[in-house]
Amino acid sequence: MMASGASWESEAFTRLDGEDGVVVLKRCVDVDDLLATATSGQADVAVVGLEAPGLDPAAVAHLRRYAVRPVAVVSRTDDPDVLTRAQRVDIGALVAFDDLATLAGAVTTVEGVADTRVRAEPGDLGEPAPATTPEHRLVVVWGSGGAPGRTTTAVTMASLLAQRGRDTVLVDADPYGGGVAQQLGILDEVSGILSAARLAGSGHLAERFDSTCRGVGDRLRVVTGLPRADRWLEVRATALEQTLERALERGDVVVDTGFSLEDEPGQDFGSRPSRNAMTLAALDLADEVVVVGSADPVGLSRLARGLVELRDRTGGAPVRVVVNRMRPSLGWSEREIAGMVEGFSRVLGLHFLPDDRAATDRALVAGRALPETGDSSLLRAYDALVDATWPESATPEAPGRRRGRRAGRRRGVG
Ligand SMILES: Nc1ncnc2c1ncn2[C@@H]1O[C@H](COP(=O)(O)OP(=O)(O)OP(=O)(O)O)[C@@H](O)[C@H]1O
Ligand SMILES: [Mg+2]
Structure with a gap:
């Protein structure tokens, strides 16, 4: 979980921590910390503030490379600016600040795209990344x-x-x-x-x-x-x-x-x-x-x-x-x-x-x-x-x- 000090952090933590089947591995201080935690291979899901400094497409691609699925907490899920930003960084699972009751549900059901661990690329939303030809080395x-x-x-x-x-x-x-x-x-x-x-x-x-x-x-x-x-x-x-x-x-x-x-x-x-x-x-x-x-x-x-x-x-x-x-x-x-x-x-x-x-x-x-x-x-x-x-x-x-x-x-x- 990485909120960069946002006001929703403690409520999100309390809700997740009390949820069966969810273990909050770490409250990360910033994107650096989050990416390092993802590299450890222990996390399945990252709950992130969409506005966190440094959360860019490359950071999200790093999460996916380590099979960590992102869920973003946002101000509103019907705001076009928010949706554009979410799309740009390639995060589909969004939960609003004032709707944190649904966070645990989002965390446990967020799609684990089977082949995200490798070759995932932000930018080609909607169309699967072309498979790497195996004979190229x-x-x-x-x-x-x-x-x-x-x-x-x-x-x-x-x-x-x-x-x-x-x-x-x-x-x-x-x-x-x-x-x-x-x-x-x-x-x-x-x-x-x-x-x-x-x-x-x-x-x-x-x-x-x-x-x-x-x-x-x-x-x-x-x-x-x-x-x-x-x-x-x-x-x-x-x-x-x-x-x-x-x-x-x-x-x-x-x-x-x-x-x-x-x-x-x-x-x-x-x-x-x-x-x-x-x-x-x-x-x-x-x-x-x-x-x-x-x-x-x-x-x-x-x-x-x-x-x-x-x-x-x-x-x-x-x-x-x-x-x-x-x-x-x-x-x-x-x-x-x-x-x-x-x-x-x-x-x-x-x-x-x-x-x-x-x-x-x-x-x-x-x-x-x-x-x-x-x-x-x-x-x-x-x-x-x-x-x-x-x-x-x-x-x-x-x-x-x-x-x-x-x-x-x-x-x-x-
Ligand atoms: N087999 C060789 N015979 C003679 N000169 C060679 C040979 N291989 C490389 N050199 C020369 O050695 C020099 C260093 O080569 P190169 O630039 O390929 O090394 P490098 O390991 O990439 O070095 P750098 O640390 O500068 O990146 C060059 O002037 C190159 O032409
Ligand atoms: Mg050289």
Whole structure:
């Protein structure tokens, strides 16, 4: 229950608390508190003041995602302004201040829409949200600090997948400032993720998602990232979740994230997202995580720690490990690295990418993805990575079409 100090709160509490079959779990002080309580998974219904500050479509979507059904207490149930606001935030169950005798009844009978736990979206009232096509998958690219090549990996994987004829959405969700737009030579000032966050806040993301994407070629859509690192405050986890859910309706999704998994508990609700909320939200929704580490000693120790952190923090989406910038001068073999990675985590596969400054520079200077700037050993290794991540996209070798896939090395682990 969350009333934000409204006058009806104590009467509502007394009436509910005395009702058979109703347990008032918590009287929440504000929307932040309410959303955190919903996340605990113990609540079935939220009784909210419709006018409570911060109760916006994204907050209600968060409740529904955790299967918490909202009942709003309002001044009048026949006031058009009230009804418009209720519709905007997507709450159908309304009880008037002066009719609290019916509150317990409303709480025990409020419709539990069976499929609200996932993919619910305010804004498409009345029509069911289009079901996410099950074969679309969400792959999140993550890696510890030290610029191991997360962005290069996300951009190249998305670009190769699109080149294979699959509709693909690349989302830059790095809270420390996006690099995807630069790598793809997208120069306009409009940030896809900021406009998606604004649309999510106003409840219009469903119908206007496409306006947040930039097309690159026929099959690749790009949601560009934060133009400056300090704008992370504008993107809440719920907004990113909705963006990714929309993206999944368009195609396979590849997400570039930040390096840190540090969480500030309780910060990620209401108006104050936590710094790493975007990274954590993406990882929570991932079907598969690609962890990128550098092959040098510092990079490998970060990779080892990162794998442990990831295992502790996330719900166990399968992990694929990419060791980037392999070079003979480092003096260790793939087998030695495989032994180390195996010791830290069970992974789907371990992939090695060669250090190839010439190829990455060519792409960076051209402002194009690697696959568009000519063949290289690095590109062949990425091709093998995409074969493994989307086996269904790996067509039988057609002469002249595919680059020599055997050159990409992959080692199964665990
Ligand atoms: N295999 C490679 N060979 C040579 N250079 C590479 C390779 N992979 C990435 N790089 C280069 O390393 C630099 C960092 O890569 P990238 O921006 O992809 O890293 P990141 O992990 O996203 O870093 P950040 O923390 O800045 O987001 C870039 O200049 C990129 O071109
Ligand atoms: Mg990056």
